[in-house]
Amino acid sequence: MRDVGIPTADFSVFTNYDEAMRYVQEKGVSIVVKASGLALGKGVAVCRTLGEAETALKEIMLDRVFKDAGTKVVIERYLEGQEVSIHALSDGKTHVMFPVSQDHKTIGEGDTGKNTGGMGVIAPLSFVSAELMQEIERMIVKPTFDALRKKGIEYSGILYPGLKLTSMGPKVLEYNARFGDPECQVYMRLLKTDLLDILDACVDGKLSDQQIEWNTGFAANIVLVSGGYPDEYKKGLPITGIGEAEKVPGVVVFHASTQHQGPALMTAGGRVLSVSAVGATLKSALDRAYEAVGKVRFEGMYFRRDIGAKSL
Ligand SMILES: Nc1ncnc2c1ncn2[C@@H]1O[C@H](COP(=O)(O)OP(=O)(O)O)[C@@H](O)[C@H]1O
Numbered sequence: 001m002r003d004v005g006i007p008t009a010d011f012s013v014f015t016n017y018d019e020a021m022r023y024v025q026e027k028g029v030s031i032v033v034k035a036s037g038l039a040l041g042k043g044v045a046v047c048r049t050l051g052e053a054e055t056a057l058k059e060i061m062l063d064r065v066f067k068d069a070g071t072k073v074v075i076e077r078y079l080e081g082q083e084v085s086i087h088a089l090s091d092g093k094t095h096v097m098f099p100v101s102q103d104h105k106t107i108g109e110g111d112t113g114k115n116t117g118g119m120g121v122i123a124p125l126s127f128v129s130a131e132l133m134q135e136i137e138r139m140i141v142k143p144t145f146d147a148l149r150k151k152g153i154e155y156s157g158i159l160y161p162g163l164k165l166t167s168m169g170p171k172v173l174e175y176n177a178r179f180g181d182p183e184c185q186v187y188m189r190l191l192k193t194d195l196l197d198i199l200d201a202c203v204d205g206k207l208s209d210q211q212i213e214w215n216t217g218f219a220a221n222i223v224l225v226s227g228g229y230p231d232e233y234k235k236g237l238p239i240t241g242i243g244e245a246e247k248v249p250g251v252v253v254f255h256a257s258t259q260h261q262g263p264a265l266m267t268a269g270g271r272v273l274s275v276s277a278v279g280a281t282l283k284s285a286l287d288r289a290y291e292a293v294g295k296v297r298f299e300g301m302y303f304r305r306d307i308g309a310k311s312l
């Protein structure tokens with residue numbers, strides 16, 4: 001991003017704990033500490049105080065809570081603004097943009113508490129205009145694919161940059177080389193064209209010939225997690241009410257961590273189910289999703305009640 005001028009947060013990279021610690025103490029608050037490797041979506045600490053930053057560095061670099069993922073850390077300036085997810089599909093020659101969506105990353109309502117793998121999504125976003133989407137494509141998506149091509153990388157598949165819409169314009173937080181979860185669930189509800197046809201066209205390098213149609217209206221989904229997640233939680237608890245939930249108009253329940261035990265369905269992880277709904281308005285999609293959530297039960301079940309609330 002630095003090399004080709006794609007807007008991102010100011011950052012420095014460290015492999016030495018003492019140097020990282022000195023940098024953090026100089027910079028003070030409003031920084032983000034990231035374990036550079038894979039950490040199940042838990043390797044990023046948004047630090048509001050110096051103490052939080054010191055703790056994050058110690059846990060990642062000395063205690064090695066994420067094992068070797070913590071050999072290297074990225075320390076970034078905290079960016080203020082709405083967070084949005086962009087998805088683009090490329091066949092290595094051309095790309096197509098998906099509608100913009102918004103995940104809710106933290107466990108607590110009002111965007112508080114620890115980061116998770118995602119607690120709920122809405123799409124599309126009424127606060128992102130067509131002009132802003134064009135700017136994002138021009139300043140971020142296209143230069144990314146161009147830079148990859150220049151490096152000899154024929155990128156075929158989904159590119160999902162996570163952005164913050166700051167007062168200084170859109171900036172990239174990270175790239176994922178896959179669909180977002182739970183973003184994928186709302187895209188599957190909004191996509192009219194068969195996904196297989198689109199992916200086939202992508203593999204064959206014929207994306208520019210492929211029609212891609214989207215349903216009008218909005219989609220929302222609410223993630224149901226085990227009590228205690230993203231820290232310790234229980235597994236193997238019986239789940240009921242999914243059939244009832246899916247009787248609510250426009251609702252589909254996606255399974256993330258569930259397991260059959262005979263005829264019963266049990267929880268099998270932290271993020272258990274994703275309850276999705278479509279509607280003509282964002283409000284109707286959210287109302288339907290929450291109505292369906294009300295039918296599902298398992299011991300300790302937790303979900304955020306404010307998904308999409310800022311956009312209503
Ligand atoms: N520089 C930053 N400024 C503000 N928030 C950030 C920043 N970097 C990350 N975050 C927050 O932390 C979350 C996780 O960070 P991200 O870089 O996406 O890592 P990963 O998804 O691999 O855990 C982001 O979705 C965002 O909410």
Ligand SMILES: [Mg+2]
Pocket residue numbers: 162174
């Ligand atoms: Mg992320």
